Amino acid sequence: MIRMHASRQWFISINYIFLTIVGLVMLLPFVNILAGSFSGGNAILQGRVTVFPVEFTLSNYESVFNNAAIWKSFSVTIFLTVVGTLIDLLFTSLMAYGLARKELKGRTFFILLVLFTMIFPAPIIPSYLLIKSLGMLNTLWALIIPGLISAFNLIIMVSFFQAIPEGLIEAARIDGSGEYRTYWSIVLPLSMPSLTTVGLFYAVGHWNGYFSAIMYLRDPGLYPLQVKLRQLLIASDATNVMQSVQMTMQSVEGIKMATIIVATLPVLVIYPLIQKHFIKGAMLGSVKG
Amino acid sequence: MARKHYLWKHWPIYSMILPGLLFFILFRYIPIAGSIIAFQDYNVFSGVLGSKFVGFKHFVNLFMYPEFYRILRNTILISLYQLVFGFPAPIVLAILLNEVRKMVFKRTIQTVIYLPHFLSWVIVGGLVINALSPNYGIVNSMLSSFGFQKIFFLQEPQFFRSIIVVSGIWKEIGWGTIIYLAALANVNPELYEAAEVDGAGKFRQVISITLPALLPTIMVLLLLRIGNFLDLGFEQIYILLNPLVKETGDIIDTYIYDVGLLGSQFSYTTAIGMFKSVVGLILIVGANQISKKLTGNSLY
Numbered sequence A: 001m002i003r004m005h006a007s008r009q010w011f012i013s014i015n016y017i018f019l020t021i022v023g024l025v026m027l028l029p030f031v032n033i034l035a036g037s038f039s040g041g042n043a044i045l046q047g048r049v050t051v052f053p054v055e056f057t058l059s060n061y062e063s064v065f066n067n068a069a070i071w072k073s074f075s076v077t078i079f080l081t082v083v084g085t086l087i088d089l090l091f092t093s094l095m096a097y098g099l100a101r102k103e104l105k106g107r108t109f110f111i112l113l114v115l116f117t118m119i120f121p122a123p124i125i126p127s128y129l130l131i132k133s134l135g136m137l138n139t140l141w142a143l144i145i146p147g148l149i150s151a152f153n154l155i156i157m158v159s160f161f162q163a164i165p166e167g168l169i170e171a172a173r174i175d176g177s178g179e180y181r182t183y184w185s186i187v188l189p190l191s192m193p194s195l196t197t198v199g200l201f202y203a204v205g206h207w208n209g210y211f212s213a214i215m216y217l218r219d220p221g222l223y224p225l226q227v228k229l230r231q232l233l234i235a236s237d238a239t240n241v242m243q244s245v246q247m248t249m250q251s252v253e254g255i256k257m258a259t260i261i262v263a264t265l266p267v268l269v270i271y272p273l274i275q276k277h278f279i280k281g282a283m284l285g286s287v288k289g
Numbered sequence B: 001m002a003r004k005h006y007l008w009k010h011w012p013i014y015s016m017i018l019p020g021l022l023f024f025i026l027f028r029y030i031p032i033a034g035s036i037i038a039f040q041d042y043n044v045f046s047g048v049l050g051s052k053f054v055g056f057k058h059f060v061n062l063f064m065y066p067e068f069y070r071i072l073r074n075t076i077l078i079s080l081y082q083l084v085f086g087f088p089a090p091i092v093l094a095i096l097l098n099e100v101r102k103m104v105f106k107r108t109i110q111t112v113i114y115l116p117h118f119l120s121w122v123i124v125g126g127l128v129i130n131a132l133s134p135n136y137g138i139v140n141s142m143l144s145s146f147g148f149q150k151i152f153f154l155q156e157p158q159f160f161r162s163i164i165v166v167s168g169i170w171k172e173i174g175w176g177t178i179i180y181l182a183a184l185a186n187v188n189p190e191l192y193e194a195a196e197v198d199g200a201g202k203f204r205q206v207i208s209i210t211l212p213a214l215l216p217t218i219m220v221l222l223l224l225r226i227g228n229f230l231d232l233g234f235e236q237i238y239i240l241l242n243p244l245v246k247e248t249g250d251i252i253d254t255y256i257y258d259v260g261l262l263g264s265q266f267s268y269t270t271a272i273g274m275f276k277s278v279v280g281l282i283l284i285v286g287a288n289q290i291s292k293k294l295t296g297n298s299l300y
Helices: A002-037 A041-045 A059-065 A068-100 A107-119 A124-133 A151-162 A166-174 A179-190 A192-208 A211-216 A225-233 A249-288 B002-009 B011-039 B057-062 B066-086 B088-098 B103-118 B121-132 B138-145 B157-185 B189-197 B202-227 B234-240 B243-249 B252-262 B266-294
Strands: none
Touching: A002 A249, A002 B088, A002 B103, A002 B121, A002 B138, A002 B157, A002 B202, A041 A249, A059 A249, A068 A107, A068 A151, A068 A179, A068 A192, A068 A225, A068 B011, A107 A151, A107 B011, A107 B266, A124 A211, A124 B011, A124 B252, A124 B266, A151 A192, A166 A179, A179 A192, A179 B011, A192 A249, A192 B121, A211 A225, A211 B234, A211 B252, A225 A249, A225 B121, A249 B103, A249 B121, B002 B011, B011 B057, B011 B266, B057 B266, B066 B088, B066 B157, B066 B243, B066 B252, B088 B103, B088 B157, B088 B202, B103 B157, B121 B138, B121 B157, B121 B234, B157 B202, B157 B234, B157 B243, B189 B202, B202 B266, B234 B243, B234 B252, B252 B266
16 A cells, blocks of 8 residues: 555656656747847857846847838738738628528538538649639738638637527517627627637737748738748848848847747737637537537 | 528528638639649640640659659658657647646646647747757757767758657647547546545556547547648748758648749649548548447547
């Protein structure tokens, strides 16, 4: 008995240590970048920065904020995120409301039609040719319209709407409310948690979007943040992106790190606020999907 | 007649799903139908309707190009490594998290491990480049402090696949635990108490109680994963891909983008895309059939 107790204790301690290490591995790369973004270029290049800034400076952030190209891409991404998310939510919730109603004959067929697109995604080249023939190439609409409804998010919303008591919708109908009014003034206000969850998934998708931008845009003036970021962080043409800044080799790395922090900040700020919502959404989506 | 009447009575509901339905048809099904250009010599000026049909020419060519075997090999290998290492990782992590009794600790770890899911692949690529930098990266600092030579990880073909698999696990392992933790929350605690009384150790409890409870969830996710076997994330790989590592890192989707979209070889690369989709469909139907027989779990 005593030996078993000891082995239990042993397991628990190892488990706590292991999970702490996992947590640190998740955080460290980020903390390292954060420290670097406030550090002098020489300190970074000599590998002296780990978790605290060395030779503290704000100059990296000054360079980022003074860079017109980065601001431009920021404003493109903010536009895409705000406008895109709102339109996505409108179309997704409208279709989800219809699909959640049992009066809709052929529901199973319509849902299968949607689910099939999850295992058989639209092929790259024909999608590109379609966008081209619709005249959307090189416009920001190409980053919004083809992603209007995500099958995953749609299924999440359908399950949320199905959980709304039938009696409520019935009562509204008896009071003479049409379907559109029931949807807009009864169901949507009741569905704020699900709208927040799905809205978050859409917003993060727009904020982080990269593939559709390099697929459909050729004009650098339209590039959203992630495309600019990639040019800056990864491609060798970092100096071109930052050309308006007087840049020496020493400062490049610090500026890259400051850009990463600035580009991630909005996600980091909303993340704790909505954490409890998205877990529910992630579960629903995976189970039904 | 009765059907018409029904539609007429409930037209508002049908009108609500109409925009969405048109969306799925236009942007999901029409491109699938557009794959017909794989059987043509597609020409931008003649369009899909006017281009000449050439039968299976592109498919025959495909299997004769050594390039095709290179990208197929890379896709299969990376996907296989992800399946072997990346798929079980969140299961193990969820089981370990489930054993934690201190709620504050558990929630803190959860908050931290979900976070990388919300970072873009570009940012994760930036973090990888930073961590692996030969000059100041943390990995090379550690290597050199142990007396090893510095390595240019991102320029060495033999490291590319490992970097993709590890950074993929780093980003998604936490998010992956959510669904398993939900399944574990439904396990009756009395089962563990009874096992304890019977003298079953922790390991025995995991094997006999926890894993069977997770099995249906694991099977469903595994089937979906197998259906997407050839669909690796384009963004993750394209962002770290450079000419030096194309030999091991170029996959089907990055090749379609580079050669098809940027190089305008539309028909040939659509044939590759079609090959990928059809294999995916066969895999998911086959895996579903096998799973139905062996475990009774299936997708449909």
